[in-house]
Amino acid sequence: MEHVGIVGTGLAGVRAAAELRAAGFTGKLTAWDAEDREPYDRPPLTKSLFGERVRPLASQGLGDLAGLGVRVVPEAAASVELSPSGALRVSGVAVDAAILATGAAPHRKMPGAHVVYTSDDAARLAAAIPHSASVRIAGAGWIGTEIASAVASAGLPGPRVELWESSGHILGRSFHGAVDDLWLGWLEDGGVDVRLGQPLPEGQDADAILVQATGSAPALAFLAVEADRTARGALATDSLTRVLSGGSPVPGLYAVGDCADALLGETTLEGGHWTKALNDGKATAAAILGVPPPAYIPPVEVFSTQFGHEIGLVGTVPADAAPAREEPPRGGSVMRWEREGRLLALLSVDAPRELSRARKALRVRRG
Ligand SMILES: Cc1cc2nc3c(=O)[nH]c(=O)nc-3n(C[C@H](O)[C@H](O)[C@H](O)COP(=O)(O)OP(=O)(O)OC[C@H]3O[C@@H](n4cnc5c(N)ncnc54)[C@H](O)[C@@H]3O)c2cc1C
Structure with missing residues (x-):
């Protein structure tokens, strides 16, 4: 070689x-x-x-x-x-x-919409937002919710932030509806106008910035x-x-x-x-x-920072099981998905120690 x-x-x-x-x-x-x-x-x-x-x-x-x-x-x-x-x-x-x-x-289908994949994309979006009346984000996945959080937390005099999601759930692909209440609380407290179950309408408003965050x-x-x-x-x-x-x-x-x-x-x-x-x-x-x-092969893991919270997800959330909720003694909160006593996934909000335990439980021995 x-x-x-x-x-x-x-x-x-x-x-x-x-x-x-x-x-x-x-x-x-x-x-x-x-x-x-x-x-x-x-x-x-x-x-x-x-x-x-x-x-x-x-x-x-x-x-x-x-x-x-x-x-x-x-x-x-x-x-x-x-x-x-x-x-x-x-x-x-x-x-x-x-x-x-x-x-x-x-994915990019909406004419005139921003996406965020490269540093140039992010620079263009960051430069455009302060001059706009509203930011309309299509897609309430990880990228869409992070952009909503970044704009809402930036202390800008404007603009209005709208988050449109056709599926009816926040982070639906990762959580199948299990975290809607949690995120809706953060988004609404942050002043984000959330439109669940509605695709972002076609057609451009001259004062609005469109962001496509649909995967x-x-x-x-x-x-x-x-x-x-x-x-x-x-x-x-x-x-x-x-x-x-x-x-x-x-x-x-x-x-x-x-x-x-x-x-x-x-x-x-x-x-x-x-x-x-x-x-x-x-x-x-x-x-x-x-x-x-x-x-060992480490499990799937996502981390995010939104509305002042450090968020971590380890493992794959099943669509057909409800989570157990816990408040660890050292603070923060946790949602845990299990089947027959076996951990499948863990969401941690400001509870990083819980993540390291879950990582260990969910790693796969290389066959
Ligand atoms: C805005 C954003 C936020 C994210 N946040 C998180 C997060 O919080 N947590 C998390 O777990 N993951 C996050 N991710 C995902 C994470 O960044 C990716 O999983 C990781 O970057 C994947 O790395 P990669 O090297 O496989 O691909 P990439 O980082 O996508 O790199 C691929 C490179 O290949 C180049 N390329 C593609 N095709 C060709 C070609 N034909 N010829 C030459 N070059 C080519 C591209 O230009 C690019 O530079 C985020 C992604 C984005 C875009």
């Missing part, structure tokens, strides 16, 4: 490069990325919309591409091809292995390789991040972070979460270099 190509230098791509070097890889590393700038972390883009929103990954100790000896090629849409003889090429360059780390791009899809249009896909259109991988085709690994092809879902026997570890992007590279490095991977 002399040359490894990495497509995408978000968190997953940068971590894969760092883990390869940490595991002793001394060969050539080349990375391609559509954004021609130093890799940065995406969560602060919405949480700190009006503050320190661009935090380089290198400054957080998550990986410095220059220090890791990675040659970076800026390219809007790098391509990946596999010849019938098994030779891999990234944008025409021969590599021995390719790591796909292209993330998930936001994202794995960014895989560039891939000219037959591979198995999961229901959300992500690449299916095994627990070592090897891309599967017909259920078997494609030699030399790996996928990490948001563009991939790992099939782990009974469970699927879905992309779309920071912790998956953070951890996948360890398994990739182990698979490429033939060293033992970490014994």
Whole structure:
């Protein structure tokens, strides 16, 4: 193995490069990325919309591409091809292995609407909001509620904030209605006008800023390789991040972070979460270099900061079970979903210690 190509230098791509070097890889590393700038972390883009929103990954100790000896090629849409003889090429360059780390791009259908995926998107939105009469956000998922919180908490003289959600639930994909009361309290106290069960009407009001926060899809249009896909259109991988085709690994092809879902026997570890992007590279490095991977795979985890609360969700909330509510002795609150005495998911509000226990209970032993 002399040359490894990495497509995408978000968190997953940068971590894969760092883990390869940490595991002793001394060969050539080349990375391609559509954004021609130093890799940065995406969560602060919405949480700190009006503050320190661009935090380089290198400054957080998550990986410095220059220090890791990675040659970076800026390219809007790098391509990946596999010849019938098994030779891999990234944008025409021969590599021995390719790591796909292209993330998930936001849905964008409403004309004139902002999305927040890149630091440039966030800068444009932050600059436009103070001059507007109202901010209309479509989608009360994590991104939509974070933007509503950031605008409502910014201390601006205007604008009115509206949050429209067609499904009828706040964070419905994550909680299936179980947190509506909790979030409605925060949103209403913050002065946000919430319209549940209603899609944002078409048509532009000249004084309103539109924000589309209706979800994202794995960014895989560039891939000219037959591979198995999961229901959300992500690449299916095994627990070592090897891309599967017909259920078997494609030699030399790996996928990490948001563009991939790992099939782990009974469970699927879905992309779309920071912790998956953070951890996948360890398994990739182990698979490429033939060293033992970490014994455990951490569970899905989401963190958020909204209306002055530190929020964490570990695990997958079932649609058909009601949560138990607790108030831990050290403060904050917790919702816990269990089945037959087994923890399935835990939501913590200002109770970080409860999260570390849940992480341990929900990690999966690598098969
Ligand atoms: C605003 C925002 C807030 C978030 N907040 C949270 C949070 O609080 N908690 C949480 O768990 N998760 C959060 N997430 C999700 C988290 O940021 C992602 O899970 C993580 O960034 C995934 O990392 P990644 O490297 O897989 O993908 P990305 O960070 O999306 O990076 C992919 C990179 O690949 C590049 N690329 C794509 N296609 C190509 C191509 N063909 N050629 C070259 N380059 C290409 C892209 O330009 C991009 O730079 C948030 C995401 C956003 C956008």
